[in-house]
Amino acid sequence: MRLSEARVVLTGASGGLGSALARQLAEAGASLLLTGRDAGRLATVALPAGCEVRRVAADLTSEEGIAALAQAARDFGADVLINNAGTGGFGLFENQAPKTVAHILATDLAAPLRLTHALLPVLRDRPAAAVVNIGSAFGSIPFAGFAAYSAAKAGLRAFSQALRRELADSPVRVIHVAPRAIDTALDPPAARALNAALSNACDRPEVVAAHVVDALRRGVAERHIGFPERLFARLNGLAPELVDRGLRGKLGVIKQHATAQHTESP
Numbered sequence: 001m002r003l004s005e006a007r008v009v010l011t012g013a014s015g016g017l018g019s020a021l022a023r024q025l026a027e028a029g030a031s032l033l034l035t036g037r038d039a040g041r042l043a044t045v046a047l048p049a050g051c052e053v054r055r056v057a058a059d060l061t062s063e064e065g066i067a068a069l070a071q072a073a074r075d076f077g078a079d080v081l082i083n084n085a086g087t088g089g090f091g092l093f094e095n096q097a098p099k100t101v102a103h104i105l106a107t108d109l110a111a112p113l114r115l116t117h118a119l120l121p122v123l124r125d126r127p128a129a130a131v132v133n134i135g136s137a138f139g140s141i142p143f144a145g146f147a148a149y150s151a152a153k154a155g156l157r158a159f160s161q162a163l164r165r166e167l168a169d170s171p172v173r174v175i176h177v178a179p180r181a182i183d184t185a186l187d188p189p190a191a192r193a194l195n196a197a198l199s200n201a202c203d204r205p206e207v208v209a210a211h212v213v214d215a216l217r218r219g220v221a222e223r224h225i226g227f228p229e230r231l232f233a234r235l236n237g238l239a240p241e242l243v244d245r246g247l248r249g250k251l252g253v254i255k256q257h258a259t260a261q262h263t264e265s266p
C-alpha cells in the first residue's frame, strides 16, 4: 500500500506503540485519525508539521465509542484501520476478578472485531484497503500468568486469518502483527520484573512500529517479531507438550511475580 496516500485510523494512538506508529506513518505521508479514551493524552502525540491529523476520544469497549469512531472514520474516508488499542493482563487467572477478565476480552478481542465490522463497508469501497491487527507473541505461545490476555490475542490471530481468507476476493488486505514484549507502560512493574528474570527480549516501540509500517507497506499477511519467538510459535503449533514442559520449569518464577502483581493491584 502506498502510505503517502493512506488515510489511517489508528486506535491506541496515545500509547507507547501507538504514538511511535503515528509518528512513523505521518513521516511516510499518511493522513491520520487518532483515537484513545483520554483526549488530553491524544493531544500530546507529537507529529511532524504539515501532517493531516484528526483526533477522536472514544472508549472502544462501549457501543457508543465504536459508533462515534465509525462515524468519524466514514467522514475521514479511511482506507486503513490499525487495531492497536489494548490492555495488559498479567496475573494468575484464578486470582483475577471476573470483571478484570471481561475487561481484557472486551478491549483486546471484542473491540477490534466490532470496530472492523463497523468499518468494513467503508474499507470495501476503496480501491485498496487494509485492516492491521496488533496481536502478541502470546497469541501463538500462550503463557502462564497471561491466560485471559493469551486467549484474547489467540482469538485476534484466528480472527485475522479467517477474515483474510473471507476477504481474499476483495480489495481489503488483513495483516496480523505479533510483537514480543515492548518497552511501554502496558506491562505493570511485576510483569517487567518477570521479563527481566526470564531474560525475555523487550523491543523499543519505534522498532515494533517500523515492523508494522513495513508490513502495511508490503501487504505482508503475518509478521511475528523476534527469532526465538517465531520458532517457539511454530513449536507450540506442532508439539504444545514440549512448550508445556519448558514453561513448567519457569512456573515458580512466574508465580512469584504474578503474586506480587496481585498484591500490588488486587
Ligand SMILES: NC(=O)c1ccc[n+]([C@@H]2O[C@H](COP(=O)([O-])OP(=O)(O)OC[C@H]3O[C@@H](n4cnc5c(N)ncnc54)[C@H](OP(=O)(O)O)[C@@H]3O)[C@@H](O)[C@H]2O)c1
Residues within 6 Å of the ligand: 011, 012, 013, 014, 015, 016, 017, 018, 035, 036, 037, 038, 039, 041, 058, 059, 060, 061, 083, 084, 085, 086, 087, 107, 108, 134, 135, 136, 137, 178, 179, 180, 181, 182, 183, 184, 185, 186, 187
Ligand atoms: N507492551 C507490550 O509488551 C506488548 C507486547 C505485545 C503486544 N502488545 C500490544 O501492542 C498494542 C499497544 O500496546 P502498548 O504497549 O502501546 O500499550 P499502552 O502504551 O498501554 O497503550 C495502550 C493504548 O490503548 C488505548 N486504550 C486502552 N484501552 C482502551 C479502550 N477501552 N478504548 C480505547 N482505547 C483504549 C490507550 O489509551 P487510553 O488509556 O487513553 O484509552 C493507549 O493509547 C496492544 O494491542 C498490546 O496488546 C504490547
